[in-house]
Amino acid sequence: MVRRRLHPLSQAAQLVAEHGEKVVGFMIYELHKTRLHILNFAVAESVRRQGVGLQMADKLISKLSSQRRTRITLEVRETNLPAQMFFKTLDFRATTVLRSYYEDSPEDAYLMQYRYVADAVEATLPMGRIDRLAG
Ligand SMILES: CC(C)(COP(=O)(O)OP(=O)(O)OC[C@H]1O[C@@H](n2cnc3c(N)ncnc32)[C@H](O)[C@@H]1OP(=O)(O)O)[C@@H](O)C(=O)NCCC(=O)NCCS
Numbered sequence: 147m148v149r150r151r152l153h154p155l156s157q158a159a160q161l162v163a164e165h166g167e168k169v170v171g172f173m174i175y176e177l178h179k180t181r182l183h184i185l186n187f188a189v190a191e192s193v194r195r196q197g198v199g200l201q202m203a204d205k206l207i208s209k210l211s212s213q214r215r216t217r218i219t220l221e222v223r224e225t226n227l228p229a230q231m232f233f234k235t236l237d238f239r240a241t242t243v244l245r246s247y248y249e250d251s252p253e254d255a256y257l258m259q260y261r262y263v264a265d266a267v268e269a270t271l272p273m274g275r276i277d278r279l280a281g
Pocket of ligand 1: 233
């Protein structure tokens with residue numbers, strides 16, 4: 147999938163999903179100032195449709211916040227319907243068509259984006275109202 151070269155001003159990070167001794171999924175993403183950008187993401191064919199991808203994407207979504215990085219973006223091939231369905235399930239939306247985006251084929255890409263939604267606590271409590279909260 148997608149671009150494999152890093153943006154010159156960004157840092158890269160990765161998520162790896164393991165089952166026993168085996169790596170069953172990996173994701174490489176760039177850290178930009180206000181967003182995360184997924185460069186590469188795959189789950190082993192033998193364990194697809196078992197929620198591995200969902201757990202990995204949830205982990206990435208949990209890194210967003212209203213103060214810092216508020217979006218996740220990625221490009222997906224127009225022919226990659228499974229990935230489009232997967233990201234749609236997670237509330238990613240296609241925002242732009244990138245014409246003839248790939249060097250290895252004439253197909254277009256869709257730029258898909260997820261926007262951070264403040265959770266209930268963050269939405270109702272102004273920042274700084276509570277200094278410490280013990281259970
Ligand atoms: C896209 C990918 C990472 C999804 O990983 P996964 O672990 O199979 O996904 P999950 O099991 O967590 O799927 C969660 C939900 O997404 C949707 N979904 C996932 N794969 C789908 C498919 N092939 N067709 C339709 N919907 C799909 C479903 O709603 C699914 O829930 P369900 O299985 O209960 O119906 C995996 O298919 C993959 O590695 N594809 C090849 C590489 C690739 O295309 N990467 C992304 C490029 S941008």
